[in-house]
Amino acid sequence: MRKPSRPRPAAGVSVRQAVPLGLVLLALCGCRREAREVRLDPPVAAALAGVAAMPNGIGGRPPEVYFVLGKPYRGNAYQLSEGKRLYAWFGCPECHRDGEGSGRGPSLLDGWWNHGPGIETIYLSIRDGRPGGMPPYRTRLTHEQLWQLAGYVQVLGAYSASAAAPGRSDQVQSRPAENRAPARFAPLEP
Amino acid sequence: MTGGWQSALAPGGSSADAILRLFWPTVALLGLIWLAVLLVLAAALLRRARPEAPRRAGAVVGAATAGTVLVVIGLTLASYLVTRPISAAADAPLIVQLRGLQWWWQATYPEEGEASGFVTANELHLPLGRPVRLELSAEDVIHSFWVPNLAGKQDMIPGRDNALTFTPTVPGVYRAQCAEFCGLQHARMALLVVVEPPEEFARWRAVQAAPATAEALAAEGRQVFERQPCGACHTVRGTGAAGRTGPDLTHLASRGTLAAGLLPMTRGALAAWIADPQTLKPGNNMPLVPLSADELQALTAWLASLR
Numbered sequence: 327m328r329k330p331s332r333p334r335p336a337a338g339v340s341v342r343q344a345v346p347l348g349l350v351l352l353a354l355c356g357c358r359r360e361a362r363e364v365r366l367d368p369p370v371a372a373a374l375a376g377v378a379a380m381p382n383g384i385g386g387r388p389p390e391v392y393f394v395l396g397k398p399y400r401g402n403a404y405q406l407s408e409g410k411r412l413y414a415w416f417g418c419p420e421c422h423r424d425g426e427g428s429g430r431g432p433s434l435l436d437g438w439w440n441h442g443p444g445i446e447t448i449y450l451s452i453r454d455g456r457p458g459g460m461p462p463y464r465t466r467l468t469h470e471q472l473w474q475l476a477g478y479v480q481v482l483g484a485y486s487a488s489a490a491a492p493g494r495s496d497q498v499q500s501r502p503a504e505n506r507a508p509a510r511f512a513p514l515e516p
Numbered sequence: 517m518t519g520g521w522q523s524a525l526a527p528g529g530s531s532a533d534a535i536l537r538l539f540w541p542t543v544a545l546l547g548l549i550w551l552a553v554l555l556v557l558a559a560a561l562l563r564r565a566r567p568e569a570p571r572r573a574g575a576v577v578g579a580a581t582a583g584t585v586l587v588v589i590g591l592t593l594a595s596y597l598v599t600r601p602i603s604a605a606a607d608a609p610l611i612v613q614l615r616g617l618q619w620w621w622q623a624t625y626p627e628e629g630e631a632s633g634f635v636t637a638n639e640l641h642l643p644l645g646r647p648v649r650l651e652l653s654a655e656d657v658i659h660s661f662w663v664p665n666l667a668g669k670q671d672m673i674p675g676r677d678n679a680l681t682f683t684p685t686v687p688g689v690y691r692a693q694c695a696e697f698c699g700l701q702h703a704r705m706a707l708l709v710v711v712e713p714p715e716e717f718a719r720w721r722a723v724q725a726a727p728a729t730a731e732a733l734a735a736e737g738r739q740v741f742e743r744q745p746c747g748a749c750h751t752v753r754g755t756g757a758a759g760r761t762g763p764d765l766t767h768l769a770s771r772g773t774l775a776a777g778l779l780p781m782t783r784g785a786l787a788a789w790i791a792d793p794q795t796l797k798p799g800n801n802m803p804l805v806p807l808s809a810d811e812l813q814a815l816t817a818w819l820a821s822l823r
Contacts, residue, residue, distance in 0.1 A: 365794030368806060411801070415761045416748065466748040468803045496656075496674065 362404040366470055370395070374469045383450050384441045392473070399477025400445065406492040406504070409478025412471055416463065424500045425482045430459060434482045435501060443483070449476040481505065520689065522664045528686035528711060529666035530647075531602045538598040542591060549587065602667075606647030606681050612640065613651045616659030616672040616694065619701040619800060620763055620776040625721065634725045635751070637763030639771040640692075640709045642684050643717035652678045660696035663709050669695045684711040689772070700799035706777025720770075727754025728766050728822050737818025740811045745803075752822070762802070768822045775800075783820040787812055 339347070366374075370391055379386035398405045413419070421431025432440060441447050441456065453472050455462035463472065481488055481504050491505035520526075527533040613624040623640055627633040642648050652661055654672040662668035667682040694705035712720070738755060741747065747757030753766045771781055778797055779785040791812060793802040807815065 362799070364799045365792075365804065368804065371804065372806060465743070466745050468745060468805055471803055 360403060363398065363402075364404075371468070371470050374473055377446050377449060379446070379450055383454060383456075384447055385444060386446045386450065388446045388449070399473045400480060401488070401490045403490045403492060405474050406478050406481060406490055408471075409474040409476075409481075410492040410504075412467065412475045413478055416466060416475070418475075421459070426501055434479055437483055437485055439483065443480065443485075445473075445476055445480050448479050449473060452476055452479070478504075520665070520691065522691050522693065524664040526665055528688055528690060529663075529682045529684045531667040531680075531682035532665055533685065534598050534602055538595060541594070545587065545591070602682070604681070606649065606683070609647040609649040609681060610643060611649050611651065612642075613653070614640070614661060614672075615653050615655055616661070616698070616705075617655040618657065618699050619694070619705040619797070621705075621707045622655075622763065625724070631718075631721055632725045634753075634766070635764040636724055636767065637765075637771075638707055638773065638776045640707065641717055641720050642709060642711050643714040644684055644687050644711055646714065647681060647683045650680045652680060657698050658696050659694050659698050659705070661692065661707075662695035663690050663692040663707075665690045666692075666709060666711075668692070671696060687711050687713065691777070701797050704776060704778050704797055706773070708772050708777065710772075723770065723823070724767050728752050729754070734814070734818035734821045737814035737816070740807070740815045741818065744805055744807065744811075746805070749802075765819065765822065769820050770823045783816050786819050787816045790815065 373389055373391040376389040376391075377386055378389075392399075399409070421428060422434055423431075425433065425435040427433030427435075432438075439447075441451060449472055451460060452467075452475055453462060453464045463475075467475065478492065481490075481492075488505040491503060494503075524532060524539075525536065527536050611626055611628070613626065615622040615624070621638050622635065623637065624635050625631075625633055650661065650670075652670055652672045653676075654674045656674065658674070659672040660669050661672055661680065662670075665688075666684060667680055670678050670680045672678065688711055690709040690711065692707040692709055694702055696702075698705065741752070742756050747755070747759055749759040749762035751758050751760065751764045751766065753764075757765075769781060773779065774781050774785050774789055775793075775797055779789060789796060789802075790805070790807070792804060793800060794804055
């Protein structure tokens with residue numbers, strides 16, 4: 327004789343299963359895609375120009391609005407992708423290659439910064455140029471673009487891995503990915 | 517001038533013409549077959565059931581199979597014969613290099629005989645009755661060239677050059693559209709193709725090859741253009757602006773539309789576009805360059821004078 331089994335609901339999902347399932351679905355509604363800020367309000371964009379620089383152009387403090395925006399130029403994949411596009415568009419590879427540098431421009435990959443690793447210093451280097459051949463780009467790029475490029479260059483030579491990465495290159499990679507683990511002086515240690 | 521109705525059923529070129537000649541017989545034949553199938557089906561449903569009658573399906577199924585094979589072979593042959601001349605090379609074609617970028621088109625007319633070469637954007641002019649060979653390439657992602665009234669589609673693939681040859685036969689303005697999803701602003705990537713008599717084409721070509729001339733009122737606008745970052749991406753031949761990554765603006769105002777078919781080419785539309793490109797076409801690569809009202813006024817006066 328068969329043991330009487332517990333009655334099962336016809337629809338296949340019991341209340342006890344439906345509640346956690348519903349909670350999971352509700353939680354999924356909270357997921358948000360990373361925001362792509364394609365248009366900064368003009369006053370915000372203008373405020374981005376207000377870097378407090380030390381007299382020698384090395385070191386300083388980014389404008390307050392940079393922190394209010396949540397430092398997007400370092401951690402937002404869209405902003406990094408824009409920086410990567412500008413890096414190629416505005417001739418950076420002419421001297422810095424894919425980041426490894428050449429006789430004309432220093433490497434950006436080795437973790438060694440001639441003027442310090444701060445993003446405001448990199449911004450100042452691009453905006454005002456540096457002695458030794460780095461040209462100023464202040465008349466070529468908007469301030470937002472300067473920040474995008476500075477963020478990308480900082481991530482290129484960062485000391486630590488990053489969760490945000492720009493799009494992959496279409497060409498064969500000549501160097502590690504931008505969001506790789508720590509930079510090294512030599513690509514491979516013996 | 518925004519281009520007419522995009523339709524492959526109103527051909528204005530050799531290749532679209534050939535396709536249409538194949539299209540109507542195919543539709544007629546397949547329509548007839550569809551009707552016949554429906555009639556047989558209706559007959560089968562309405563007929564009174566006669567269980568005692570012997571089943572003689574063999575001959576009918578055999579005939580239907582043979583008919584299907586014949587029709588498929590016939591259509592394949594017709595398709596082969598009609599489309600073969602489409603890809604054939606033509607004698608002395610006009611060569612135009614068309615490059616797809618996110619999200620606009622760059623057209624290069626190479627030097628030919630006495631006519632010198634030049635680069636323009638978002639508008640093609642073609643002479644009536646002369647074969648044209650479009651050499652298609654892409655800069656960043658895959659795009660696809662498609663003017664339903666003339667020819668296409670043909671993909672534009674980074675690192676692989678395709679070509680498309682056809683002869684425009686009816687003068688007019690035709691709208692082309694990128695036909696391969698290429699990112700945020702794929703829908704706003706249009707191209708105008710102007711087919712005009714050879715003498716008008718020659719005139720257009722001579723004007724396009726000349727450098728920009730600045731009128732007195734617009735001279736100030738030219739200074740704004742050169743002082744601001746505009747020239748880092750755009751070329752205007754005859755000025756210091758020689759950027760390669762944005763559209764060539766030497767004869768901007770001679771084109772029918774602005775920003776790859778987004779807006780009509782008027783001075784007001786130019787001002788709106790420069791003042792806020794990211795609201796009109798979000799995600800495109802033109803940055804919002806802050807300008808004063810006077811600068812914008814002068815700049816649009818100059819750009820609108822670039823005919």
